[in-house]
Amino acid sequence: MSSFEGSARYIADDGLLADVNAAVVLGRPLLVKGEPGTGKTVLAAAVAESLGMSVSTWSIKSTTKAVEGLYTYDVVQRLNDARFGEGDVRDIRRYIRFGVLGKAFVAAERTVVLIDEIDKADLEFPNDLLRELDEMAFHIPELDETVRAVHRPVVIITSNAEKELPDAFLRRCVFHYIAFPDxxxxxxxxxxxxxxxxxxxxxxxxxxxxxxxxxxxxxxxxxxxxxxxxxxxxxxxxxxxxxxxxxxxxxxxxxxxxxxxxxxxxxx
Amino acid sequence: MLLNLLFNLRNQGLKVGSGEWLAFLRGLELGLAVSLHQLYYLARTVLVHTEAHYDAFDVAFKAAFDGVELPASLKDELTAWLAEARQLEEGRMGHHDFASLKAMRKELEKRLAEQKERHDGGNHWVGTGGTSPFGNSGRADQGIRIGGEGGGRTAVAVAGERRWAGYRTDVQLDVRDFKVALSMLRRFGREGAEQLDIDGTIEKTAKNAGEIELDIKRERINRVRLVLLMDTGGSMEPNAALVSRLFTAAKALKTFKTFEAWHFHNAPYQWLYSDYRTFQRKPTAQVLDGLTAQHRVVWVGDASMAPWELFQGAGWGEPGPTGLQWLQRFSQRCPASIWLNPDPERYWDHPTVRAIGATVPMFPLTVDGLRRGMQRLRTAS
CATH class of the missing domain: 1.10.8 (Helicase, Ruva Protein; domain 3)
Known part of the structure; x- marks a missing residue:
C-alpha cells in the first residue's frame, strides 16, 4: 500500500499527510474540520488520486438518512413491476440499490468515500452510522443478509461544525483540523x-x-x-x-x- | 513514556478512552510513528477530536517528551540498529512482533534517540526511503518516512510553539458558536398539526402491495422553552458584546417553543426588565409564575457583587426576598437551570460567586463551558 503524499494541485502540510495516512492504515474514518475554503472537500479527490483509488461522494443534506448511504429498497418499482412490469418480483434483491457506502463495501477494490458536510444532517445521523463505520458492515432486513466490506474503504468526513457531533462518533474517527494556511x-x-x-x-x-x-x-x-x-x-x-x-x-x-x-x- | 503522555493528557482534561488508546498503540505497531514527529501527529489525530483540544494536547505532549533522556553511546546503537534494519529488509519483509508493550516502548525510545541525533548532530540519517522493520502487512514495503519538516524542528519544539492556543476553548465566542451550542437544546415531540406524509404514504402503500395506506404524522416541534436572564450594566459592561451575541443567537434560532429574555442588575430582585433603557419591567414573581419544570433557564452574569447585594434586603432597599432567595425559587421551579459566567474561572473564588454557584450550576462562558452547560440542560429535567 502506498501512502498519501499530496498532489500537484493539492498542497498538504506534514500534519495532514500523517493524519490521512493514519486513517488509511488504521482503517478508521478521517474527520476533517476547518474554516470554509481550506480544501476539506477536495482532499478526498487528492487522496484518491495519490493512492490510485476511485472516489465517490455522499453529499449530506438536512433530510439525508443514514440508511440511504447503505442501501435503499425500491418498493415502488417493485409494485410497478408486479402490476405492469416483467421480471421476477419475488426476488427482492433486484430492488435493493446500494448507496455510496454500500457500493464501496462491495467494490472489488479499496475506494475512497467522501461523506461531505456531515453536520448538515440531523443530530442523530452520525449515531445511525456508528456501527456501520466501526465494523464496515450492515444488515439488510429485507434480505436478512449482512453486507461486509471486502476492503475497508478510506472514509473521509468533512464538517463545518454547524452542529456538534456526538462523542461516540468522534471516538471512532481520527481527526484533523485544517489550519488556515500561513x-x-x-x-x-x-x-x-x-x-x-x-x-x-x-x-x-x-x-x-x-x-x-x-x-x-x-x-x-x-x-x-x-x-x-x-x-x-x-x-x-x-x-x-x-x-x-x-x-x-x-x-x-x-x-x-x-x-x-x-x-x-x-x-x- | 507513553503512559506519561496518557497521564498528561488526562491532567489536561482530555479524556482518552481505551478504544482510542488501543487504536493509537495499533498505529505504533503498524509503524505509523517512526519519528517523534510522526508520533506527535499519530497521537493527536487518534486521541484528540476537536481543534479546541489541540493546544491542551501540545502542552501534554511537551510535558511528556521534553528532555527525554538519551543513552550516551548513541552512535554505536544507531549503527547497530540500522544494520539490523537492513538485514531485516533483505530477509523477510515485514513481520516484527512487538512481544509486549515494554518491548515496544524500548524500541520507541530508541527511535526517539535517533531522531534526536539527526537534529542535534545534523547527521544525515539513512531512514528516508529505507525499509522499516517495524510494522506488519501494509506499511512494510513502504519504508520509514521521516517528516519533511525542513528546519529540523523537533516535534517537542512544534508542540512548544503552542500554535493552537487560539483555538482553545476559551476563544472568543461568536454568534455562530452560540447557535451551535444552543441548537443542542432540542426535545422533539409530535404535537403539531396533522400532516399527510407523502413519501411515507407511497412507501407504505407500495409495501402494502398497492392498497392505499395513508401515513399521517404530526409536525415535529421542539418542546424546549428557553428563558434567558442577563445581568446588565456595571461590572458586566465589558461583557456586553458577548452577552448580546448570546441573545442574538437565541433569538435568531427560532427553534424553541418559547423564548423569553430578561435583564437584571447584579441579582434578580422585585423586577425583571425586558428593556433596560425604557424601563419596561414585570414583577419577578409574575415571571416566575409563568415558568414550568419544562423551562430551561440560562442565567448570564459575573455573579460577583458586594455580599449585601445578594444576601440582604432586596438589593436597592426594596422589601421582599433577597437576590439569592429569588435564585433559589427559580431553581426549585426549573431544575434545568444553569449560570454562565463570562469571568475566567480563576476569579470565581468570591463569596457571592460561590453562593450562586451552589444554587445554580455555574459554567464559564466559553465554547467548552457553553457546551457543558447545554449538556447539563439536556440531561436535567
Whole structure:
C-alpha cells in the first residue's frame, strides 16, 4: 500500500499527510474540520488520486438518512413491476440499490468515500452510522443478509461544525483540523491556481488579506477561495500593488456582508 | 513514556478512552510513528477530536517528551540498529512482533534517540526511503518516512510553539458558536398539526402491495422553552458584546417553543426588565409564575457583587426576598437551570460567586463551558 503524499494541485502540510495516512492504515474514518475554503472537500479527490483509488461522494443534506448511504429498497418499482412490469418480483434483491457506502463495501477494490458536510444532517445521523463505520458492515432486513466490506474503504468526513457531533462518533474517527494556511503556504496555493503573479502584488494583497482576517468582529472572515477570486480581479483590472495598499479596491470580493465592510472601513 | 503522555493528557482534561488508546498503540505497531514527529501527529489525530483540544494536547505532549533522556553511546546503537534494519529488509519483509508493550516502548525510545541525533548532530540519517522493520502487512514495503519538516524542528519544539492556543476553548465566542451550542437544546415531540406524509404514504402503500395506506404524522416541534436572564450594566459592561451575541443567537434560532429574555442588575430582585433603557419591567414573581419544570433557564452574569447585594434586603432597599432567595425559587421551579459566567474561572473564588454557584450550576462562558452547560440542560429535567 502506498501512502498519501499530496498532489500537484493539492498542497498538504506534514500534519495532514500523517493524519490521512493514519486513517488509511488504521482503517478508521478521517474527520476533517476547518474554516470554509481550506480544501476539506477536495482532499478526498487528492487522496484518491495519490493512492490510485476511485472516489465517490455522499453529499449530506438536512433530510439525508443514514440508511440511504447503505442501501435503499425500491418498493415502488417493485409494485410497478408486479402490476405492469416483467421480471421476477419475488426476488427482492433486484430492488435493493446500494448507496455510496454500500457500493464501496462491495467494490472489488479499496475506494475512497467522501461523506461531505456531515453536520448538515440531523443530530442523530452520525449515531445511525456508528456501527456501520466501526465494523464496515450492515444488515439488510429485507434480505436478512449482512453486507461486509471486502476492503475497508478510506472514509473521509468533512464538517463545518454547524452542529456538534456526538462523542461516540468522534471516538471512532481520527481527526484533523485544517489550519488556515500561513503566508508561506498560501503562496504555494496561489501559485498552483494563479501561476506567475508578480511578487509585489502578492505581498500587497497578502498584507491586506491577512490584516482583514485579524480584524475583530468580522462576521465572516475572508477565506482562500475569496483571496483567489480577489487576486484574479486585481490582475484583470490591472491594479498596481501600491493601490492595493492605499485604496483597498474591490472589497466586496473579500467581504460579502455589509456589516463586515463597515467594520473594515472603520478599523482601517 | 507513553503512559506519561496518557497521564498528561488526562491532567489536561482530555479524556482518552481505551478504544482510542488501543487504536493509537495499533498505529505504533503498524509503524505509523517512526519519528517523534510522526508520533506527535499519530497521537493527536487518534486521541484528540476537536481543534479546541489541540493546544491542551501540545502542552501534554511537551510535558511528556521534553528532555527525554538519551543513552550516551548513541552512535554505536544507531549503527547497530540500522544494520539490523537492513538485514531485516533483505530477509523477510515485514513481520516484527512487538512481544509486549515494554518491548515496544524500548524500541520507541530508541527511535526517539535517533531522531534526536539527526537534529542535534545534523547527521544525515539513512531512514528516508529505507525499509522499516517495524510494522506488519501494509506499511512494510513502504519504508520509514521521516517528516519533511525542513528546519529540523523537533516535534517537542512544534508542540512548544503552542500554535493552537487560539483555538482553545476559551476563544472568543461568536454568534455562530452560540447557535451551535444552543441548537443542542432540542426535545422533539409530535404535537403539531396533522400532516399527510407523502413519501411515507407511497412507501407504505407500495409495501402494502398497492392498497392505499395513508401515513399521517404530526409536525415535529421542539418542546424546549428557553428563558434567558442577563445581568446588565456595571461590572458586566465589558461583557456586553458577548452577552448580546448570546441573545442574538437565541433569538435568531427560532427553534424553541418559547423564548423569553430578561435583564437584571447584579441579582434578580422585585423586577425583571425586558428593556433596560425604557424601563419596561414585570414583577419577578409574575415571571416566575409563568415558568414550568419544562423551562430551561440560562442565567448570564459575573455573579460577583458586594455580599449585601445578594444576601440582604432586596438589593436597592426594596422589601421582599433577597437576590439569592429569588435564585433559589427559580431553581426549585426549573431544575434545568444553569449560570454562565463570562469571568475566567480563576476569579470565581468570591463569596457571592460561590453562593450562586451552589444554587445554580455555574459554567464559564466559553465554547467548552457553553457546551457543558447545554449538556447539563439536556440531561436535567
Amino acid at each position: 503566508r508561506e503556504r498560501m503562496k504555494k496555493i496561489v501559485e498552483v491556481h494563479l501561476p506567475g503573479l508578480p511578487e509585489k502584488l502578492l505581498e500587497a494583497a497578502f498584507s491586506r488579506f491577512y490584516g482583514l482576517r485579524r480584524l475583530d468582529g468580522l462576521r465572516k472572515r475572508p477565506s482562500t477561495s475569496e483571496l483567489l477570486d480577489w487576486l484574479n480581479v486585481l490582475v484583470r483590472a490591472g491594479i498596481p500593488p501600491e493601490e492595493v495598499m492605499a485604496k483597498f479596491p474591490f472589497p466586496g470580493v473579500l467581504l460579502k456582508q455589509e456589516a463586515d465592510l463597515d467594520v473594515a472601513k472603520i478599523r482601517r
